[in-house]
Amino acid sequence: MTNIIKILKPFDSHAHLRIGQKLEDLLCYYNNFAWVVAMGNLPEPVITGPDMIHYSTAIRGLRPQFKIILPIMLVRNTTPGTIQEAWMAHCQSVKMIPEDTSTETSQGISLYDLKKYYPDFEKMDEKKMLFSGHWELAKTKTGLSIPLVEREEESIPFLEKLVKDFPNLIFIIEHATTRSMIEFVKKHDNVFATLTPHHAILTTEDVLDKNGKIYNPLNFCLPVAKSEDDRRAVIEAMISEETWRDKFSYGSDSAPHSLGDKLNENPRPGLFTAPTGKETIVEIFDKNNALDYRLEEFLSIRGHNIYGKNLLQKTITFIRESWIAPKIIKSIPVFRGGEEISFKVINK
Numbered sequence: 001m002t003n004i005i006k007i008l009k010p011f012d013s014h015a016h017l018r019i020g021q022k023l024e025d026l027l028c029y030y031n032n033f034a035w036v037v038a039m040g041n042l043p044e045p046v047i048t049g050p051d052m053i054h055y056s057t058a059i060r061g062l063r064p065q066f067k068i069i070l071p072i073m074l075v076r077n078t079t080p081g082t083i084q085e086a087w088m089a090h091c092q093s094v095k096m097i098p099e100d101t102s103t104e105t106s107q108g109i110s111l112y113d114l115k116k117y118y119p120d121f122e123k124m125d126e127k128k129m130l131f132s133g134h135w136e137l138a139k140t141k142t143g144l145s146i147p148l149v150e151r152e153e154e155s156i157p158f159l160e161k162l163v164k165d166f167p168n169l170i171f172i173i174e175h176a177t178t179r180s181m182i183e184f185v186k187k188h189d190n191v192f193a194t195l196t197p198h199h200a201i202l203t204t205e206d207v208l209d210k211n212g213k214i215y216n217p218l219n220f221c222l223p224v225a226k227s228e229d230d231r232r233a234v235i236e237a238m239i240s241e242e243t244w245r246d247k248f249s250y251g252s253d254s255a256p257h258s259l260g261d262k263l264n265e266n267p268r269p270g271l272f273t274a275p276t277g278k279e280t281i282v283e284i285f286d287k288n289n290a291l292d293y294r295l296e297e298f299l300s301i302r303g304h305n306i307y308g309k310n311l312l313q314k315t316i317t318f319i320r321e322s323w324i325a326p327k328i329i330k331s332i333p334v335f336r337g338g339e340e341i342s343f344k345v346i347n348k
Helices: 021-030 049-062 081-086 111-126 148-165 180-186 228-241 242-246 259-263 277-287 295-308
Strands: 004-008 009-013 035-038 093-096 130-132 170-173 191-195 249-250 313-323 339-347
Touching: 004 295, 009 249, 009 295, 021 049, 035 295, 049 081, 081 111, 111 130, 111 148, 148 170, 148 180, 170 180, 180 191, 180 228, 180 242, 191 228, 191 242, 228 277, 228 295, 242 249, 242 295, 249 295, 277 295, 277 313, 277 339
Parallel strands: 009 035, 093 130, 130 170, 170 191, 191 249
Antiparallel strands: 004 313, 313 339
């Protein structure tokens, strides 16, 4: 039995650091990461190079040495000039969250309109930028709402067409949740994906009732948790020894919301996983007899490789020691709050 695990500091390929007081209160929970990819779907979204610089300044004003990657958001008024300007400001990637699929997406594009944005994709391709996406389809072409559990799979035909038309562009599928999406990623050389701790723990029954209504908002995120088979597929991709394993990296998708926002009539999607996510991943690997090179690959190395960053020779140490995760931090409910977790970090 392995009781002490020392690996290179993790790379979080998908996190929501927020802005203002939440940023100030919660940034400390990312101290043990080598790099963090911070998403820009803020109340005032990061959609230009100057926006990216402004957000970076806010973060580094709190922690000057914090290593962040800040994508700009692909929105309805994005142009090739926007992409060019962001690239000149050292932006490395562009992030898409389609309309009606997550928080702060009022400016998000429709998957039905992807063809309109091909000049933007051509510019990304030219500049060798990465394109990351939240792949869900919220509505049919006639405007009917698509059930939450079906939205990721319904988006795959749109993704498939885009990947075919841009074979040299690197795609990152954020928070893949279904076996179908994971199989898609495996089959395409230029497609990668992030995997979250919560989609390896939760299933639809932990969130929605039999009518598809949210009964446990504290477990509600988008994409919503899927079937037991899908959950198993997420874990299989995390711990695999197959050659395609390098396509999957850790992305916490930590998305903190206040308890009031989680419990109101229209609960905000997102789970605050930063305090417990990496420890949960160690538990998952332990339960699946994978506490070997695969843990460091998944948590640390693959994110560095996908984003082209040199590995930092700084480490983090986990020990096998049970602790109870706090239920609330700064009025924000914590993923797995109140549960016993069997590994903890000792060199904070």
